[in-house]
Amino acid sequence: MTKLLQLIFLIILLFFMQACSLSQSEIKSIAQTNSASQIESFKTEVLKDLILYKKKLDLRNPNAFNKDLKNSIIQQIKENKNFINLVQNSKVLVTPNEYFYYAFSTQNINNRNDLLILGLYKLIFDAYKMDEKHQFSAIEYDKEKMIKLYEYLQIVRWKIRTAKDDKENYLFNTWQNNWQLELAKKYKGDYNIINELSYIKSNNESIYDSSNFSYEIVISRMITNIEHTLRKINIEPYEMSVSIFKGFIFII
Structure with missing residues (x-):
């Protein structure tokens, strides 16, 4: 009986030791998978706020968006697709920089709201790899693209708050x-x-x-969720300086 108990104890001990030997790699894998799921939820919140921001922006700037495209842009974001490209000066705009260049142009530009929102969406779409299947690990995300999204959102927030046209009118009515x-x-x-x-x-x-801080709250919440994402891919977020904001120009 004693030998039987010893044998059972030995089997249990061996099983436990085997489980422990596998746990290091498995724990890392589980942690990465869990982080990827959390990043997915952060992305969902960012997109929700992007839609909310568009609705608020259109409400306050009713002559700065294409009413025929409004529902299509929102539906595109909801479906995580990227099929809408605007045309400016007979050229199809593709990159986020092209959209931001015209959105913040001091000249008379039609549909600034759409240019701004689509520029942001294309950045988000690229950084979160939305053209691919679900990411199963946090390390699958491109750190440089995520950092670019984070930095651009800070720049865009500043420019929305301060940018004016040739006649000294604010390009976007938000905080006023x-x-x-x-x-x-x-x-x-x-x-x-x-x-x-x-x-x-x-x-x-x-x-x-x-002042009306509701617009600032929405875009700041987007930035916060991207900060959460950065931490999940082992990057510590940082605030950019005002001097960088003032000197930054979108180049196409």
């Missing part, structure tokens, strides 16, 4: 309150007109109201 937009249209050198602005006169808004 309605009375500020109204003032920009009616201002002729006399700030006393502020009291006559419809949004101020009706008490719907006040000059003491804080």
Whole structure:
């Protein structure tokens, strides 16, 4: 009986040792697979916010998007496809840089919203390898492309906030309150007109109201999810400096 117990104990011990010997490589594999699944969920959240940002941008800039294309662009993002390419100056735009170049051009450009959103989507599509099947390991992602997405999103956030056209009008209306937009249209050198602005006169808004941060929140949330992604592929996120933002130009 004692020998039988010893034999059983030995078998259990050998089984346990074998399991331990396999665990190192298996744990790494499981960790990489788990990270890939988390990256997939981060990507899903980024795309949700991209759609939300487009809807908000179109609402605030109603003359800056192609109404016939709106649903198609949103559907493309939902389906994780990449089949819409805009045409500018008789040339089909393909790369994100081409889209951003025209989106932030100081000249009179039609459909800026679409150019901006599609530029962002093409960056996301490329960085998250959306043209391929599900990634089973975090190491399958291209670090350089993910870093580029992260840096470009920071640059785009800054430019949306600050960029103006040749007439000193903001290219995108986002953070401004309605009375500020109204003032920009009616201002002729006399700030006393502020009291006559419809949004101020009706008490719907006040000059003491804080700026509209809802757009900033959405795009910052996208950046945060990309930061989470970077950490999963062993890259520590970093904030770029204002001097880089100011000097950056999209080249085609």
